[in-house]
Amino acid sequence: MERPSRLLLVSELRVRNSAYDVSLSRSLLTWKRRTSSPVYHPFRPRFCVPSFPRRQASGVCHSVSVSEIISVREEEEENGCKDDGSWKKINEREGKDCRQAFTVLYVERCQQHRWRCAEVSFTCPEGALCQRWVTSIREQLAAISTPKQLLVYINPYSGKKHGKHIYEQKVAPLFALAGVTTHVIVTEHANYARDHLRTEAELKKFDGVVCVGGDGMFSEIIHGLIWRSQIYGGVDPNCADESLLPSSLRIGIIPAGSTDCICFATVGSNDPVTSALHIIVGDSQPMDVCSVHHNNTFLRYSVSLLGYGFYGDVLTDSERKRWMGPARYDLSGVKMFLTHHYYEGTVSYLPARGIMGNPRDANRCRSGCVVCQHNGRLISEKAERYQMDEETDRESEGEWKTIRGKFLAINAASMSCACPRSPKGLSPAAHLADGTTDLILVRKCSRFDFLRHLLRHTSKDDQFDLNFVEVHRVRRFCFTPRPCQSDSDLDLRENGKHQIFGQICRNHPACGCAPAYSSWNCDGEILTHKAIDVRVHSNLIKLFARGIEEPTVFDDLTNPCAI
Ligand SMILES: CCCCCCCCCCCCC/C=C/[C@@H](O)[C@H](COP(=O)(O)O)NC(=O)CCCCCCCCCCCCCCC
Ligand SMILES: Nc1ncnc2c1ncn2[C@@H]1O[C@H](COP(=O)(O)OP(=O)(O)O)[C@@H](O)[C@H]1O
Numbered sequence: 001m002e003r004p005s006r007l008l009l010v011s012e013l014r015v016r017n018s019a020y021d022v023s024l025s026r027s028l029l030t031w032k033r034r035t036s037s038p039v040y041h042p043f044r045p046r047f048c049v050p051s052f053p054r055r056q057a058s059g060v061c062h063s064v065s066v067s068e069i070i071s072v073r074e075e076e077e078e079n080g081c082k083d084d085g086s087w088k089k090i091n092e093r094e095g096k097d098c099r100q101a102f103t104v105l106y107v108e109r110c111q112q113h114r115w116r117c118a119e120v121s122f123t124c125p126e127g128a129l130c131q132r133w134v135t136s137i138r139e140q141l142a143a144i145s146t147p148k149q150l151l152v153y154i155n156p157y158s159g160k161k162h163g164k165h166i167y168e169q170k171v172a173p174l175f176a177l178a179g180v181t182t183h184v185i186v187t188e189h190a191n192y193a194r195d196h197l198r199t200e201a202e203l204k205k206f207d208g209v210v211c212v213g214g215d216g217m218f219s220e221i222i223h224g225l226i227w228r229s230q231i232y233g234g235v236d237p238n239c240a241d242e243s244l245l246p247s248s249l250r251i252g253i254i255p256a257g258s259t260d261c262i263c264f265a266t267v268g269s270n271d272p273v274t275s276a277l278h279i280i281v282g283d284s285q286p287m288d289v290c291s292v293h294h295n296n297t298f299l300r301y302s303v304s305l306l307g308y309g310f311y312g313d314v315l316t317d318s319e320r321k322r323w324m325g326p327a328r329y330d331l332s333g334v335k336m337f338l339t340h341h342y343y344e345g346t347v348s349y350l351p352a353r354g355i356m357g358n359p360r361d362a363n364r365c366r367s368g369c370v371v372c373q374h375n376g377r378l379i380s381e382k383a384e385r386y387q388m389d390e391e392t393d394r395e396s397e398g399e400w401k402t403i404r405g406k407f408l409a410i411n412a413a414s415m416s417c418a419c420p421r422s423p424k425g426l427s428p429a430a431h432l433a434d435g436t437t438d439l440i441l442v443r444k445c446s447r448f449d450f451l452r453h454l455l456r457h458t459s460k461d462d463q464f465d466l467n468f469v470e471v472h473r474v475r476r477f478c479f480t481p482r483p484c485q486s487d488s489d490l491d492l493r494e495n496g497k498h499q500i501f502g503q504i505c506r507n508h509p510a511c512g513c514a515p516a517y518s519s520w521n522c523d524g525e526i527l528t529h530k531a532i533d534v535r536v537h538s539n540l541i542k543l544f545a546r547g548i549e550e551p552t553v554f555d556d557l558t559n560p561c562a563i
């Protein structure tokens with residue numbers, strides 16, 4: 001248990017006309033109602049627990065972590081001078097300074113990992129004391145590294161095209177309250193944000209970058225930032241063996257997209273206000289990034305799903321239905337499920353050895369995850385040894401394994417990929433920053449079996465506990481599709497005068513002529529290459545997030561979110 005730190009200020013102040021003992025330490029602001037006997041509430045803690053680093057609502061005592069205070073403001077005269085017999089009124093009559101109340105805005109936890117901005121006003125017996133409180137709280141806030149200046153990119157076409165509205169109505173007012181200044185750019189076309197970050201953006205001026213949109217918009221941001229770090233650091237992004245340089249700017253995601261899996265899996269909800277508050281308090285969550293290569297040429301980065309077969313086909317089909325908004329994925333999902341294509345190919349992978357954790361674990365990656373911390377340390381130690389003794393370390397990396405077969409889906413999940421469609425995700429025990437990705441192979445099976453597998457993403461049942469599914473935690477993997485049998489086969493499927501016939505076959509699988517190749521779905525973007533080489537880069541980027549928090553006994557019992 002955390003030790004209560006030294007108190008900086010203790011006073012008797014009033015909250016809604018009741019007397020409270022209010023105290024401030026470096027880590028906590030606490031207000032405890034003065035009563036002769038403690039109020040007993042059958043479901044809530046009876047006494048204040050000042051060492052608990054969160055706001056707690058009991059009938060008796062509240063405490064809020066200083067790191068979760070959004071701002072403090074002095075109340076204007078007319079607001080506070082109510083005829084309620086308070087100290088303020090008395091002092092006003094005596095002609096003294098009327099500014100004797102101050103309001104603290106802070107993070108309040110609601111259901112389903114949502115955060116809200118709550119406020120409490122304290123009335124002081126005299127103006128000088130009010131000043132001391134405001135100054136002391138502001139001094140504590142200044143000691144915390146929170147973002148002051150942010151570069152914001154809005155994709156106006158994400159999801160249901162509400163990005164601008166969400167930002168203006170829900171996020172900008174909170175940034176203003178917290179004193180965060182912003183430079184807002186509404187993108188004009190695809191890759192606008194990526195190219196702006198690569199070349200033009202004056203990154204030194206900012207403490208972070210925020211994207212308003214979906215996973216595709218986030219992908220643009222990381223492509224811009226990672227590329228810039230490598231070019232400035234003289235690292236060749238094309239070479240899969242090169243270790244990439246981390247990007248120092250943190251990234252915030254205001255979810256306004258169609259899947260929002262990166263936001264959901266790092267915060268626990270796809271709620272814009274919650275994400276804005278995580279940005280304001282300056283949270284930091286490291287994250288792994290996969291680099292995808294083809295013949296030593298860099299293709300793309302991925303942080304969530306790299307999917308060939310089912311998810312690649314769903315994406316390809318859904319792009320034609322963009323006008324439908326997020327529902328396009330469900331329609332294409334049903335269509336591709338019925339189409340039931342399988343693809344032949346070879347998967348080779350390097351199992352992650354000597355690390356904590358397994359894709360079949362019951363434990364989940366949560367805020368302050370020990371698995372991520374342990375494996376992150378292990379990988380950076382290994383990288384240092386590797387520089388000293390390349391040969392020994394290559395040997396200790398272990399053996400490549402190879403699997404050939406017919407697959408309905410080949411998925412690499414570098415994080416759980418939890419999203420509203422599947423709150424536990426594609427790989428529920430995957431970690432955000434353990435330096436690995438979970439390689440899920442779904443072999444050819446009946447439609448009924450594949451449906452069982454898909455349905456298990458939405459229930460407590462284990463989607464990997466099926467004889468046609470296997471999962472491996474890996475550091476690196478390659479995929480090569482089975483080449484077409486003959487030139488005429490290739491012609492029939494892909495090229496020339498048979499193109500139309502090929503297309504008909506694709507659309508009418510009953511004729512038995514299925515396409516040879518799928519596409520890779522790389523965080524929601526289609527990859528043109530089929531044969532790829534993928535490497536995980538541990539802790540390459542940082543988000544304004546803290547991972548999903550474990551629900552506490554207090555969260556279970558406190559308010560169900562008024563706003
Ligand atoms: C029967 C119900 C089965 C539900 C199975 C749900 C599994 C969902 C796993 C989703 C993983 C998502 C990983 C993230 C991908 C995103 O990066 C990426 C881009 O997001 P953005 O548009 O916000 O930029 N999103 C996607 O690629 C979308 C994937 C969505 C897949 C939806 C699949 C629905 C399947 C429905 C099958 C229904 C069969 C019914 C038979 C009668
Ligand atoms: N102004 C724009 N016009 C058109 N496309 C854009 C624009 N800005 C970004 N994009 C692209 O839109 C695609 C989808 O964006 P995303 O934010 O992921 O929305 P969604 O979740 O609905 O797919 C991405 O490929 C992104 O590069």
Ligand SMILES: [Ca+2]
Nearest residue numbers: 414431432436
């Ligand atoms: Ca990972």
